[in-house]
Amino acid sequence: MLFAATNIPYPSWLNPADNTWQLVAATLVGLMSLPGLAVLYGGLVRKKWIVNTMLMVFAGFSLTLIVWMLWGYNLAFGPQSHFGPTGSFWSGFIGHFTPLSTAGAEQGQAVSGANTLIPFHYSTASLAYFQFVFAAITPLLFLGGLVGRLKFKAWLLIVPLWITMIYCVNAALLWGGGFFAQKGAVDYSGGYVIHLSAGVAAFVGAAILGPRRWQDRENAFPSNLMMVAVGAGILWLGWNGFNGGDPFYAGADAASAVLNTNVATAVGVIVWLLMDMLFTKQKKPTFLGAINGMLCGLVAITPSAGWVNGTGAIIVGLVASSVVWVAWNHLSKVRPFSKVDDALGVVYTHGIAGLIGGLLVGLLADPGMVQYGVAGAHYKGPGSFSVGGWFFTHSFHQLWEQFLAACWIIGYTAIGTTVVFYIVKFVVGGLRESDEALRIGDIAIHEEEAFPEPTFGEPVGTPSHLHPDNI
């Protein structure tokens, strides 16, 4: 007991509960990518594209982490570069190109420009890994718009360039204490930096890439709905780490964020189902429709999870699911949406849902939902941090800030994605696989297939080293 009381194997600023939750939350978010998105997208694409799609997910996740260690983390969350006067746009544009390579860099107390209220209760490694899994899922989300024709080599270049040039900038501006953060725009957990941005990148990327073969679009039926269920389930519950981890302390607001996230999602599922049953020609409740509704709820509650109350969360799920349902079924038939082959519909379930969620912060955020108290003061006393929307403050200030930040995300991501795709197109020599490879799919590109066909016979000729005679 004496030993335990006097020898604590970590620094005094570290709180084991906060550190544990941060690492658990980060792992939950990581599971959303691997295997969550791998099997979700694998289940949604045609059988001949399963391996290609899953491999792109695993390769993208790996590439992002390497970039993140070498420069990404500090570019997004390190000290500001201050290219211009303090307070100006360029002052808060990006951080520094510094690797996370030293003992001090990993084990020192985590700091972030965005959080000046209370010091973090864990080391930089916890924060960097948590922020990494967010960065990693973003290109994997917009991959959904590109599957079924994107050249594998091109993907290996798109991910590091996109993370560096687009994700890190958006993250620094909204989360790393950059310009929009200073102006007061908020994004609780990535409705803008991740989902809106991924939706825009999927749409712009798909436009540059061109559509899938018309035969593949005609026969775009999913390969395996049970795998879609596995992936979607991991996404939903993984989102407890996504939104529950973003207060950065294992406190009351983390719990609120988890609860709000789940109720908004449940509402999203049921609303989409009911709309399918009432307003479609066939009037059938469909599983894949319900999954779309689930995604709408998850994505839309992300920018506001710990700032709205329970009523707000229900409204978020209701509005997002119904608006995206209308967009999915009707906007998709209008230019430019009808002209672009966003294969899995990322621009709807992530782009539009993220935008709606981000704007709803400006209406629904409840100032009574305190994210951070103040050290040494009453928890809800003056100086504690919360966000107030129009319904509570009768001021459109927050909505205006949310709107400006959304305009930035849409515009910058669209332009940046265009630049990245054309650079890659030039370097790799085309963004698409050959027509022959597109017809065949996985076997042509990887010499693998998701369900290898069994052969009937047993090997007889040219015995290998496995043959007993050759041992």
Next chain:
Amino acid sequence: MKLVTAVVKPFKLDEVKFAVKEVGITGMTVMQARGFGHTGGHIEIYRGKEYEFDFVDKIRVEIVCTDELVDQVIDAIVGAARTDTVGDGMAWVTDIEHVVRIRTDERGPAAL
């Protein structure tokens, strides 16, 4: 000798099997098959898009029998596979030139 080929509804397979065994048939081969006839296909909806599935799941049954048994076999199949709805399938008969039982090398009707 005759080859009787029948395409039937999958859930009728067991009844067909019992019926032809009753007649004295000692072997049959079945295959999972897909096809269309007067039934047409069906619609499936994925992510709001309708897909027409033209080919319906069927079981293809092959039975080799002697000339004398062939009418009884046909009757057995019709009796067992019939539901009086479209899509009950069809059966046809073809001549067989020669039959060999591989294990014993017996030829002709003795091989059945």
